[in-house]
Amino acid sequence: MEATVALGGNPNSGKTTLFNALTGARQHVGNYPGVTVEKKEGTYAHNGCKMHIVDLPGTYSLTAYSVEERVARDFLVMEKPEVVIDIVDASNLERNLYLTVQLLEMGIPTCIALNMMDVAKSRGLEIDVEKLSALLSVPVAPIIARTGQGKRELMDKAARVAEKKGETTPLVVSYGSDLDQAILQMQREIEERRFLTDIHPSRWIAIKYLEKDEQILAKGRETNLSLATWLERTVEKVSVHLQQTLDTYPEAMIADYRYGHIRSVLKQDVIRETYDKDRVQTSDKIDKVLTNRFLGPIIMLLVLMGLYQFTFTYSEIPLGWFEAFFGWLGDAASAILPDGLLKSLIVSGIIDGVGGVLGFVPLIMFMFLGIALLEDSGYLARVAFMLDRVFMIFGLHGSSVMAYIVSGGIAGGCAVPGVMAARTLRSPRERLATLLTAPFMNCGAKLPVFALLIAAFFAENEALMMFILTLVAWSGALIVAKLLRLTIIRGEATPFVMELPPYRLPTFRGLMIHTWERTWHYIKKAGTVILGISVILWALMTFPGLPDSEVQHFESERDLVEAAASPAVIQEPESADKEAELSADASALKEKLAAINTEEAETALRHSIAGRIGTALESVSYLAGFDWRTNIALVGGFAAKEVVVSTLGTAYSLGEVDPEENESLAQRLASSPNWNPQKAISLIIFTIFYAPCLVTVVCIAKEAGSWKWGAFSMTFNTALAFGLSVLAYQIGSLI
Amino acid sequence: MRRLIMRQMTDNQSGTISAIKVSGELGRRIRDMGLVPGTEVMIQGRAPLYDPVALRLKGFTLTLRNNEAEHIEVEV
Ligand SMILES: Nc1nc2c(ncn2[C@@H]2O[C@H](COP(=O)(O)OP(=O)(O)OP(=O)(O)O)[C@@H](O)[C@H]2O)c(=O)[nH]1
Numbered sequence: 095m096e097a098t099v100a101l102g103g104n105p106n107s108g109k110t111t112l113f114n115a116l117t118g119a120r121q122h123v124g125n126y127p128g129v130t131v132e133k134k135e136g137t138y139a140h141n142g143c144k145m146h147i148v149d150l151p152g153t154y155s156l157t158a159y160s161v162e163e164r165v166a167r168d169f170l171v172m173e174k175p176e177v178v179i180d181i182v183d184a185s186n187l188e189r190n191l192y193l194t195v196q197l198l199e200m201g202i203p204t205c206i207a208l209n210m211m212d213v214a215k216s217r218g219l220e221i222d223v224e225k226l227s228a229l230l231s232v233p234v235a236p237i238i239a240r241t242g243q244g245k246r247e248l249m250d251k252a253a254r255v256a257e258k259k260g261e262t263t264p265l266v267v268s269y270g271s272d273l274d275q276a277i278l279q280m281q282r283e284i285e286e287r288r289f290l291t292d293i294h295p296s297r298w299i300a301i302k303y304l305e306k307d308e309q310i311l312a313k314g315r316e317t318n319l320s321l322a323t324w325l326e327r328t329v330e331k332v333s334v335h336l337q338q339t340l341d342t343y344p345e346a347m348i349a350d351y352r353y354g355h356i357r358s359v360l361k362q363d364v365i366r367e368t369y370d371k372d373r374v375q376t377s378d379k380i381d382k383v384l385t386n387r388f389l390g391p392i393i394m395l396l397v398l399m400g401l402y403q404f405t406f407t408y409s410e411i412p413l414g415w416f417e418a419f420f421g422w423l424g425d426a427a428s429a430i431l432p433d434g435l436l437k438s439l440i441v442s443g444i445i446d447g448v449g450g451v452l453g454f455v456p457l458i459m460f461m462f463l464g465i466a467l468l469e470d471s472g473y474l475a476r477v478a479f480m481l482d483r484v485f486m487i488f489g490l491h492g493s494s495v496m497a498y499i500v501s502g503g504i505a506g507g508c509a510v511p512g513v514m515a516a517r518t519l520r521s522p523r524e525r526l527a528t529l530l531t532a533p534f535m536n537c538g539a540k541l542p543v544f545a546l547l548i549a550a551f552f553a554e555n556e557a558l559m560m561f562i563l564t565l566v567a568w569s570g571a572l573i574v575a576k577l578l579r580l581t582i583i584r585g586e587a588t589p590f591v592m593e594l595p596p597y598r599l600p601t602f603r604g605l606m607i608h609t610w611e612r613t614w615h616y617i618k619k620a621g622t623v624i625l626g627i628s629v630i631l632w633a634l635m636t637f638p639g640l641p642d643s644e645v646q647h648f649e650s651e652r653d654l655v656e657a658a659a660s661p662a663v664i665q666e667p668e669s670a671d672k673e674a675e676l677s678a679d680a681s682a683l684k685e686k687l688a689a690i691n692t693e694e695a696e697t698a699l700r701h702s703i704a705g706r707i708g709t710a711l712e713s714v715s716y717l718a719g720f721d722w723r724t725n726i727a728l729v730g731g732f733a734a735k736e737v738v739v740s741t742l743g744t745a746y747s748l749g750e751v752d753p754e755e756n757e758s759l760a761q762r763l764a765s766s767p768n769w770n771p772q773k774a775i776s777l778i779i780f781t782i783f784y785a786p787c788l789v790t791v792v793c794i795a796k797e798a799g800s801w802k803w804g805a806f807s808m809t810f811n812t813a814l815a816f817g818l819s820v821l822a823y824q825i826g827s828l829i
Numbered sequence: 830m831r832r833l834i835m836r837q838m839t840d841n842q843s844g845t846i847s848a849i850k851v852s853g854e855l856g857r858r859i860r861d862m863g864l865v866p867g868t869e870v871m872i873q874g875r876a877p878l879y880d881p882v883a884l885r886l887k888g889f890t891l892t893l894r895n896n897e898a899e900h901i902e903v904e905v
Pocket of ligand 1: 212237
């Protein structure tokens with residue numbers, strides 16, 4: 095036999111833990127169609143029965159309000175799994191059963207996994223499993239998902255439910271005489287006209303009408319407009335009546351009675367508390383310190399700095415390995431391949447481009463590990479709690495802080511994991527605003543640009559300048575977030591109503607799975623798209639090549655220089671003894687040749703499409719003080735901000751510029767008549783605000799669920815950056 | 830017995846919810862989380878900037894913004 099088993103339950107009830115315990119490595123992560131809600135699937139073999147396990151998004155209820163709830167409900171209705179395993183947190187029974195009751199009302203074959211039995215026991219809660227099962231008429235299996243205890247018995251029970259092939263009668267909860275009467279009346283009509291009854295139980299449809307469930311209302315209007323209108327009018331009548339007599343709404347009554355039903359079940363000796371009820375739980379004691387008015391913010395600051403330190407310090411070593419590996423790969427490819435376009439494409443286009451993306455992997459992995467640690471322990475929810483007041487002013491959510499910090503809120507992060515960190519936000523509008531503004535933070539790749547310009551023009555005040563730039567990035571991000579929330583992402587704040595889960599010690603396995611899943615996502619998503627884009631960028635900076643006459647011109651210049659030197663001097667650099675110092679003549683020759691090479695590179699760059707774009711843009715960009723060289727560098731920066739400094743180097747005929755050692759370029763800029771502090775400030779501002787690098791754009795598009803938002807972030811940010819730079823440059827030039 | 834808006838409750842004060850005066854998404858979220866009339870709640874504390882507020886009910890902790898707690902009436 096084969097069966098589909100869906101795992102449902104409240105967030106934090108241990109769904110993921112059970113899913114991992116059941117499926118082990120046999121799992122597949124994807125998305126539910128059309129939305130960015132993760133869908134995990136796996137298989138579990140049980141007594142010769144192959145169970146296909148699907149993890150539903152964690153929800154508290156089954157209304158159609160949030161994406162997660164809609165996804166979970168649609169899956170249950172459309173895919174009709176043979177059985178739903180409803181994971182219920184035994185230490186938090188009453189609230190968890192709210193979802194259970196809704197599942198049972200839908201008539202879905204259900205089996206309860208009573209999880210966290212260990213936690214319940216340590217809190218002094220004794221639960222009569224048999225009685226709970228009898229009162230709800232559902233099989234109940236106590237488990238401890240963390241250790242896998244009780245998993246076999248659970249699957250036994252689930253398999254037995256599955257074998258019955260959906261023969262379940264929906265649970266009937268009484269909603270008080272007023273509503274019950276209305277429900278019966280509606281139910282009769284619904285059954286008579288077979289209104290949606292092929293998919294839903296009639297009583298459930300009536301209840302959904304009373305709850306004003308938008309999805310069902312819309313479906314109803316499509317199916318049978320006259321009946322739908324009658325149902326809506328009936329609901330209206332009851333609503334008015336309830337408001338006049340009891341000052342309440344049908345949906346409120348329904349929730350009250352559902353909880354009433356749960357309480358009446360629990361009261362029949364299902365739960366026994368052996369400890370004092372008012373005993374302060376450990377978690378609350380920790381919270382007294384960690385969310386304390388004075389200590390809380392200080393500890394939070396230390397934790398966030400710690401996360402940051404951890405990520406950027408420890409990822410440095412593997413980051414070095416990755417860099418070295420791609421460097422080696424590039425060198426090896428250069429050595430093997432014959433000179434020419436193919437070599438240039440493979441080395442400069444593919445290896446450098448893909449290496450640039452994959453080079454982030456260790457950083458991202460450490461960042462995700464840190465976040466998983468904060469998330470699984472329950473601390474992240476506290477950070478959101480403490481900071482929400484500030485972020486709310488700007489139309490964001492307390493949880494937005496994580497995305498900002500990771501993106502470079504403390505200068506030096508990376509927007510790619512930052513954008514991905516926004517996943518922890520459950521409010522769609524706040525999440526989008528966070529995604530779009532997090533790239534304004536000063537990520538590690540923007541730092542070399544700042545370092546270069548500060549060294550050239552503001553060398554006396556380096557630390558102060560860096561601090562100011564951090565403030566500029568934060569204010570910019572928050573103000574833009576507010577603007578977005580007032581315009582294109584307008585809408586009321588999503589209710590904050592959030593659970594503060596008890597502190598828990600994360601498990602090693604859980605952390606590893608969390609981290610690896612997210613990292614793999616990144617590799618897959620960024621890797622494929624970036625490959626294409628790096629090739630395009632390479633082509634832009636390569637084609638059209640210099641005309642033959644020009645190439646020959648440089649060729650002859652080189653010949654001329656070499657002819658002037660003696661053969662011994664020419665031989666010298668190629669001699670075996672690399673350690674030895676070159677003679678004065680030889681190094682002079684080497685410099686001359688290098689000068690010609692870099693001049694050729696500059697001319698070639700200017701001649702290429704990218705160069706022409708840069709030159710063409712000059713007519714506009716002069717407003718912000720940028721010449722064609724800066725333009726090319728900035729165009730290159732679309733791919734990755736790291737490219738800005740190295741491209742400036744090429745454009746200024748400096749040849750290869752190591753971003754870490756850009757002193758010569760800084761001196762060159764400082765003494766260049768083309769440059770002044772106003773231009774430097776203008777370029778710094780542009781760099782902070784303009785289009786995020788392509789990997790980030792790809793991530794924004796994926797996370798926001800549409801390429802529209804990727805395109806938006808590119809155009810809007812660039813326009814904003816240009817406006818600000820022009821402003822800064824023009825005002826600066828006046829003073 | 831005194832009726833209070835939840836927003837006005839002080840830290841560590843307990844009470845029983847008597848009414849939720851809001852419909853729509855906010856109302857539904859509040860109720861889904863178990864804040865229904867008859868539920869006992871205790872104010873566990875407030876964030877450093879006095880908003881949001883953390884409540885203890887039915888054995889778990891919930892946070893609400895002050896303007897959301899505005900709609901909840903409590904008997905203390
Ligand atoms: N003590 C104990 N802890 C558990 C048990 N099951 C899960 N946990 C822990 O509870 C926390 C939440 O578990 P998850 O599996 O992430 O919960 P979830 O329902 O998937 O949560 P979301 O991902 O938010 O939907 C983790 O820290 C688990 O280690 C259990 O039986 N006993």
